[in-house]
Amino acid sequence: MDPRIIVVTSGKGGVGKTTTTANLAVALAKAGYKTAAVDGDIGLRNLDVVLGLENRIVFNLVDVVEGACKLQKAMVRDKRVENLFLLPAAQTRTKDAVSPDQMLKLCDELRENFDITLIDSPAGIEQGFRNAAIGADEAIVVTTPEVSAVRDADRIIGMLESMSKSPIRLVLNRLRPAMVKSGDMIDVKDVLDILAIDLIGVIPDDTAVVVSTNKGEPLTLGDESIAARAFSNVARRILGEEIPLLDLEASDQKGFFGFLRKALGL
Amino acid sequence: MEVEREKAAVTLKGGAGHLRLVVPEGIPDSDVWSGLEKTVEGARHLLEGGRVVLDLQGRPISSAFIGRLLTDVVWKHGLNLLSWVSFDNEGLKLLRSAGLAVGEPMAPVPEMRAARSFQTLLVERSLRSGQKVEHPGDVFVVGHVNDGAEIVSAGNIVVWGRLQGLVHAGAEGNISSRVIAKSFEATQVRIGRLFSTFDSASPWYGKSVLFAVEGDTLIAKELP
Numbered sequence: 001m002d003p004r005i006i007v008v009t010s011g012k013g014g015v016g017k018t019t020t021t022a023n024l025a026v027a028l029a030k031a032g033y034k035t036a037a038v039d040g041d042i043g044l045r046n047l048d049v050v051l052g053l054e055n056r057i058v059f060n061l062v063d064v065v066e067g068a069c070k071l072q073k074a075m076v077r078d079k080r081v082e083n084l085f086l087l088p089a090a091q092t093r094t095k096d097a098v099s100p101d102q103m104l105k106l107c108d109e110l111r112e113n114f115d116i117t118l119i120d121s122p123a124g125i126e127q128g129f130r131n132a133a134i135g136a137d138e139a140i141v142v143t144t145p146e147v148s149a150v151r152d153a154d155r156i157i158g159m160l161e162s163m164s165k166s167p168i169r170l171v172l173n174r175l176r177p178a179m180v181k182s183g184d185m186i187d188v189k190d191v192l193d194i195l196a197i198d199l200i201g202v203i204p205d206d207t208a209v210v211v212s213t214n215k216g217e218p219l220t221l222g223d224e225s226i227a228a229r230a231f232s233n234v235a236r237r238i239l240g241e242e243i244p245l246l247d248l249e250a251s252d253q254k255g256f257f258g259f260l261r262k263a264l265g266l
Numbered sequence: 267m268e269v270e271r272e273k274a275a276v277t278l279k280g281g282a283g284h285l286r287l288v289v290p291e292g293i294p295d296s297d298v299w300s301g302l303e304k305t306v307e308g309a310r311h312l313l314e315g316g317r318v319v320l321d322l323q324g325r326p327i328s329s330a331f332i333g334r335l336l337t338d339v340v341w342k343h344g345l346n347l348l349s350w351v352s353f354d355n356e357g358l359k360l361l362r363s364a365g366l367a368v369g370e371p372m373a374p375v376p377e378m379r380a381a382r383s384f385q386t387l388l389v390e391r392s393l394r395s396g397q398k399v400e401h402p403g404d405v406f407v408v409g410h411v412n413d414g415a416e417i418v419s420a421g422n423i424v425v426w427g428r429l430q431g432l433v434h435a436g437a438e439g440n441i442s443s444r445v446i447a448k449s450f451e452a453t454q455v456r457i458g459r460l461f462s463t464f465d466s467a468s469p470w471y472g473k474s475v476l477f478a479v480e481g482d483t484l485i486a487k488e489l490p
């Protein structure tokens with residue numbers, strides 16, 4: 001497999017980019033691929049916290065692009081999973097600390113050293129997003145089924161298309177089985193209809209996710225919750241496996257199964 | 267000081283692409299009919315084949331007045347009426363309810379030709395949030411116009427898909443422009459300087475709809 005760089009982005013904030021990046025990075029590393037998780041949210045770093053690696057940070061992304069240290073030295077190796085490395089963001093710098101050229105150069109170096117690189121993007125459509133996306137080949141767009149999140153995702157997809165990222169695929173996060181039809185929620189079918197890109201996974205809304213975020217232990221490290229399986233399935237689809245979406249709602253989740261089946265028109 | 271006033275009389279003026287038959291407010295009803303008869307008789311050659319705007323200015327108009335205008339002037343002399351102009355609100359309502367064309371006639375023909383001579387812009391994809399299309403001619407979208415997308419056209423806008431974003435047809439003032447959406451889900455439509463807002467409870471939501479300007483209102487019509 002050629003080295004791949006995938007930006008994880010959303011437009012709207014707080015929809016689960018960092019959670020998705022962390023869980024996918026762990027799952028991809030577990031699958032045997034040398035994986036880099038890059039925190040592209042300069043100035044607001046938290047991928048390190050979600051991965052539980054915040055106490056081991058010495059250098060960061062800005063140090064690397066400024067030449068203060070070598071890439072290998074700044075990468076934090078995860079001791080729980082082989083093959084998993086984190087490139088943390090700088091906490092004390094602003095988003096302007098990195099230029100697009102520097103990001104491109106960094107991505108070339110990441111390509112030489114890792115099978116798969118996931119870049120966690122900041123929210124918004126400004127320079128921070130552009131920097132995170134500029135060196136990536138592919139994109140994963142995360143959205144929740146809310147009106148505002150979908151509109152922002154739509155906007156980001158338009159920008160990713162104009163940046164020639166391909167494929168651009170969708171993770172639909174925080175889906176609730178008993179989702180009540182309210183004014184600010186959109187049907188899954190309508191989300192897919194509006195965004196018109198391939199769906200690579202549906203992640204249920206699950207308190208296990210919040211707990212794992214707070215503990216710094218991504219669910220894909222081992223947990224067998226349905227959200228963990230959903231993230232693992234996304235990782236497998238990234239690797240080219242064809243897993244029907246239905247797999248996701250296995251046995252004990254009848255309600256969710258039926259709901260999703262209906263939502264996806266299956 | 268004496269202000270010179272236009273002598274109150276029924277007059278015929280040349281307009282852009284039409285003739286204007288003006289009935290000033292100042293003249294008493296009794297003089298209107300003789301004045302019209304005299305003017306129309308005296309300009310037979312001009313009126314033949316010419317298109318006429320009947321300008322009633324601020325004169326209060328009743329249904330009887332309109333009826334007599336039609337029988338004693340318009341039909342009697344075979345006038346080819348383009349539209350009725352009036353500043354009298356009640357009168358305008360009467361004219362509209364009879365299905366008569368009111369307001370200044372559409373943009374002069376040569377100008378319309380110019381606007382139409384631009385090639386139609388065919389957009390064969392969906393417009394996403396933040397994407398904007400501006401075009402001096404008609405715009406035809408084969409796809410959706412998503413929430414947050416925008417189209418500004420000097421001519422017509424046709425969306426062969428779901429319209430959620432903002433469309434502005436006739437943006438340079440051509441109010442004969444139309445907006446057509448296969449599935450209408452937008453919150454606002456603009457034609458010329460007019461606009462109208464909608465929500466998901468509107469009777470047009472989700473339907474195939476045509477929008478046009480009639481008089482000074484934006485009207486919507488469900489398409490079959």
Ligand SMILES: Nc1ncnc2c1ncn2[C@@H]1O[C@H](COP(=O)(O)OP(=O)(O)OP(=O)(O)O)[C@@H](O)[C@H]1O
Pocket residue numbers: 010012013014015016017018019020041121122123173174175203204205206207209210211213227
């Ligand atoms: N599937 C889920 N179920 C329940 N909670 C979730 C889920 N996904 C994310 N969350 C919670 O939502 C919050 C925001 O998630 P996260 O930080 O990953 O979003 P983000 O898109 O990276 O935000 P930002 O734009 O601020 O970077 C976190 O508290 C996280 O635990």
Ligand SMILES: [Mg+2]
Pocket residue numbers: 017018019041046120121
């Ligand atoms: Mg984040």
